[in-house]
Amino acid sequence: xxxxxxxxxxxxISRFLQACHRQPTDATPVWLMRQAxxxxxxxxxxxxxxxxxxxxxxxxxACQVTMQPINAFExxxxxxxxxxxxxxxxxxxxxxxxxxxxxxIHNPVRTAADVAALRVPDPQEALWFTLExxxxxxxxxxxxxxxxxxxxxAPYTLASYAIEGHGxxxxxxxxxMMMGQPELWRQLMEKLADLVGHYLLAQAQxxxxxxxxxxxxxxxxxxxxxxELVMPYTRHAIEIAKAGGxxxxxxxxxxxxxxxxIRDAGGDVIGVDWRIDLTAAWQRLGPxxxxxxxxxxxxxxxxxxxxxxxAQIVLDQAAGHPGHIFNLGHGILPATPVDNVRRxxxxxxxxxxxx
Amino acid sequence: xxxxxxxxxxxxISRFLQACHRQPTDATPVWLMRQAxxxxxxxxxxxxxxxxxxxxxxxxxACQVTMQPINAFExxxxxxxxxxxxxxxxxxxxxxxxxxxxxxIHNPVRTAADVAALRVPDPQEALWFTLExxxxxxxxxxxxxxxxxxxxxAPYTLASYAIEGHGxxxxxxxxxMMMGQPELWRQLMEKLADLVGHYLLAQAQxxxxxxxxxxxxxxxxxxxxxxELVMPYTRHAIEIAKAGGxxxxxxxxxxxxxxxxIRDAGGDVIGVDWRIDLTAAWQRLGPxxxxxxxxxxxxxxxxxxxxxxxAQIVLDQAAGHPGHIFNLGHGILPATPVDNVRRxxxxxxxxxxxx
Numbered sequence: 001x002x003x004x005x006x007x008x009x010x011x012x013i014s015r016f017l018q019a020c021h022r023q024p025t026d027a028t029p030v031w032l033m034r035q036a037x038x039x040x041x042x043x044x045x046x047x048x049x050x051x052x053x054x055x056x057x058x059x060x061x062a063c064q065v066t067m068q069p070i071n072a073f074e075x076x077x078x079x080x081x082x083x084x085x086x087x088x089x090x091x092x093x094x095x096x097x098x099x100x101x102x103x104x105i106h107n108p109v110r111t112a113a114d115v116a117a118l119r120v121p122d123p124q125e126a127l128w129f130t131l132e133x134x135x136x137x138x139x140x141x142x143x144x145x146x147x148x149x150x151x152x153x154a155p156y157t158l159a160s161y162a163i164e165g166h167g168x169x170x171x172x173x174x175x176x177m178m179m180g181q182p183e184l185w186r187q188l189m190e191k192l193a194d195l196v197g198h199y200l201l202a203q204a205q206x207x208x209x210x211x212x213x214x215x216x217x218x219x220x221x222x223x224x225x226x227x228e229l230v231m232p233y234t235r236h237a238i239e240i241a242k243a244g245g246x247x248x249x250x251x252x253x254x255x256x257x258x259x260x261x262i263r264d265a266g267g268d269v270i271g272v273d274w275r276i277d278l279t280a281a282w283q284r285l286g287p288x289x290x291x292x293x294x295x296x297x298x299x300x301x302x303x304x305x306x307x308x309x310x311a312q313i314v315l316d317q318a319a320g321h322p323g324h325i326f327n328l329g330h331g332i333l334p335a336t337p338v339d340n341v342r343r344x345x346x347x348x349x350x351x352x353x354x355x
Numbered sequence: 356x357x358x359x360x361x362x363x364x365x366x367x368i369s370r371f372l373q374a375c376h377r378q379p380t381d382a383t384p385v386w387l388m389r390q391a392x393x394x395x396x397x398x399x400x401x402x403x404x405x406x407x408x409x410x411x412x413x414x415x416x417a418c419q420v421t422m423q424p425i426n427a428f429e430x431x432x433x434x435x436x437x438x439x440x441x442x443x444x445x446x447x448x449x450x451x452x453x454x455x456x457x458x459x460i461h462n463p464v465r466t467a468a469d470v471a472a473l474r475v476p477d478p479q480e481a482l483w484f485t486l487e488x489x490x491x492x493x494x495x496x497x498x499x500x501x502x503x504x505x506x507x508x509a510p511y512t513l514a515s516y517a518i519e520g521h522g523x524x525x526x527x528x529x530x531x532m533m534m535g536q537p538e539l540w541r542q543l544m545e546k547l548a549d550l551v552g553h554y555l556l557a558q559a560q561x562x563x564x565x566x567x568x569x570x571x572x573x574x575x576x577x578x579x580x581x582x583e584l585v586m587p588y589t590r591h592a593i594e595i596a597k598a599g600g601x602x603x604x605x606x607x608x609x610x611x612x613x614x615x616x617i618r619d620a621g622g623d624v625i626g627v628d629w630r631i632d633l634t635a636a637w638q639r640l641g642p643x644x645x646x647x648x649x650x651x652x653x654x655x656x657x658x659x660x661x662x663x664x665x666a667q668i669v670l671d672q673a674a675g676h677p678g679h680i681f682n683l684g685h686g687i688l689p690a691t692p693v694d695n696v697r698r699x700x701x702x703x704x705x706x707x708x709x710x
Contacts (some may be wrong), residue, residue: 158397170688172653179665221607222629222651224668254574256611257630274577275612295579298527302535310534313579333525 002071010140014147018075020210020247022290022323028352029076029314030345031149033251034331035069039338042068052097056082062133064149068139069336072338077147077210080137080203082130084214088162090126091118101166108165110173112181115188120195123202126156131206138207149273150208152199154215155192155233162188171220178229185229197240204244211241212249215265217332219254226258231265238266249292253330259284273329278317286350290323297328298338300344307340308347315351322336369502371431375565375602375624377645377678383670383707384431385700386504388606389686390424391436394693397423407452417488421503422495427693428700432502432565435492436484439508439569442550443517446473446479456521464521465528467536469601470543475550478557486537486561491587493562504604505563507554508545510588517543526575533584540584548588552595559599566596567604567607567620571685574609579612593621604647608685614639628684634671645678652683655691655699662695663702670706 016029021264037043043065046055055061065081085103089095094106109115124131134150143147153161163174178185200211213234221230239246242311250267256276263270263285272281274296280289299310311326318324328350332341371384392398398440401410420436440458444450449461458678464470478484489505495501508516515529523529533540555566566704568589576585593603611631617642618625620639625644627636629651636646654665668680673679681703687696 170653172688172690173657175651175653176656179651179654179661182661201638219630223632223635225651254609254630257632275574275609277578280578296530296531296534296580298525299534301527301531306537333527335527 006330013234014076014145016211016325017147017247019323019325020249020290021064022287024322024354026354027349028318028324028326029078030326030348031075031079032069032328032332032341032345033079035073035075035079035341036065037332038334039332039341040068040072041338042072044290047121053086053095053163056086057129059129059133059136063136063140064347066133066137069132069341070144070146072139073342074349075146075345077149078137078141079149079151079209080130080134080213081094082151083134084151084157084216085132085161086127087121087123087152087199088124088158090121090163091191091195093118093162102162103166104167105162108173109162109188110177112184114285115184115191118188119190120191123195127202134203134206134208147209148207149210149211149212150195150200150203150206151214152203152237154213154218155189155196155237156221156230157215157217158192158196159185159188159336160217169215175220178225182229183339189230189233197237200237200241200248201244204246208244208246210247210249211244211249212243212271213238215250215252215262218252219256221258223257223261226261231261233345234265240302242266249325258303264291269323269325271327275329278314278321278324282318282321290325291318291321292325292327294327294329295332295344297330297336298341299341300332302342304343307344309317311344311347312351315348319352368450369431369500369564371680371693372502372564373493374678374680375604375645377415377642379709381709382704383673383679383681385681385703386430386432386434387424387683387687387696387700388434390428390430390434390696391420392687393689394687394691395423395427396693397427402668407438408441408450411441412484414484414488414491417485418491418495421488421492423610424696425499425501427498428699429704430501430574430698432504433492433496434506434567435489435563436486437488439504439512439571440507440516441482441485442476442478442507442554443513444549446517446546447474448473448517451697457627458521460520461544463528464517464543465532466586467539470539470544473543473546478550478554481553482557483675486557488559489558489563502564503562504565504567505555505561505641506567506569507551507558507560507592509607510544510592511570511576511585512552512570512572513547513551514540514574517547526572530575533580535707537584544585544588545591548591549595552592555596555603556599558658561594563599563601565604565640566599567595567601567606567626568596570605570607570617573607573613574611576613578612578616581616586616589620591620597621604680606647616642624678624680626682630684632691633669633679637673645680646673646676647682649684652685652688654690655683655687657697659695663700666699666702667706670703
């Protein structure tokens, strides 16, 4: 064992999994979206040799990166290092991560023929590398009592990428198809829901102890568009994934207008961002789901005094509710100081420790 | 008078202004954010000769562009052609519109010295061109009974641009200053509130018959950050502008989490985007404000049957509430078909016409 590694307190039962089930915990569990990433020098070092897709598709490397933040901080869960886009490759889309520009799909989905041509691949074949990475990482994590989260993009977020072909401000093409050709849109969403559901299920079967479905772009929708044209497909994916028998975290950003619908689409834990106070989130979501969130990632750029104050507000809003998992409202930003991450993680535990 | 010009129905009292005051109207008034812009060939033609800042700073050209959509469609209000950023030039920032990239500030505000160096200019001097354009445009509009809207960015949206220096996905620097150096942030917001308030007031005095304050980026904030660090300054700006004696439209996108706070900051009309149903907006905002919105601009890309259906839903949600101004939830996109704009404007009137 490396001498630099954090020695996690032994947790016979993971407080992260307890919180997923809304059971009392000895302290509030914490993990951070994109906790493995560019803000860590270990990760930047590895990226000098390998690009993102190489890391994702080489189980040993994906495992190594997944473990980097676990070795550095007292985190309560690991999340497998992967990306939401590789499932689209398995459907027949050509994916590239362009340096400095982010992901690019060379043959975006725009026509009925494009939708018809999409395969729904078997995750065991198309995404074997992430399933294998999960197996290898579980072996590393089990001795430390830290559970592993698997994940997938939700159908809407994947559809948006598949149609736009790259990141977008207005989702002109994606929402254009949704609004202008709703039947074609539904065909696409059906295929994506099937793939997402079975991919999540396969991750649970490979050893993931919880699953997170990321609907990162869902906040661009009106409530009625979400209800009619998105929610049925997210629900279908979650229904399939449920057979894995592990808790499901349903995360979206900017979901103030559709929070109850997000809950009704499924999930044991609802992930919210900073745009909604946790007090209000609990009131609206009720006692039958756990809540994950919701510090603004930009707070991690602030001096410790300000960061601590903001973390404390989040924890105070969650106090008295079983089933709070502390997290950010979105992924850690690359410029985040590592020391702030360490202090934040430790503070969450210290502040919420039960005597 | 050009033969191609739309002949507006004579309106002895503007239905737009009636709706601002929540009075009954003969039909629902409609105007569209960014109704003068790149989707119109007349505008693209003019842009071959002049760049954006040249048009804005030449009152005759700004007037001409303001009139383009009024000449083309049965719109119920004109909005002066301008931009939210020129006020920052008057404060001492160096602004450029970079072709294909959008606005760029060469000396963004990052330090205490930067904030201290910012002037609060007299709008009569720093923004004379827009005030003069308002005077000239009023002369053109009065014969047609169409009122003119003046506007300004809100302090938060201006602060975000001033600090970031360009459009931003995460507002890392802007929110970084807000969270990390709240006292410095407050100094900046005080200056901006003063400028915005007096700029809006000067526009009313120059002849604007309504004023819109755009807080386009406010949806990135948590409710408590909005309440503590933004709302007091928007309120101050609106308080100053009120002396102009014309209705004030307070617009933000993605305001689901802070809608009541937006209302409480001030404004006779609250502008909302498509993320909130108008039914819910009326319930939350109560009877003492009018509401403007809220079609998703991407609906204008859809075939007419789908567009019409979506416009109808908006109008049905507003039915029975005096004080609805039909608009988009954000600006028209450049790829919008002109014919859809024409049909939409006419449909709003026909569908809501009182027998």
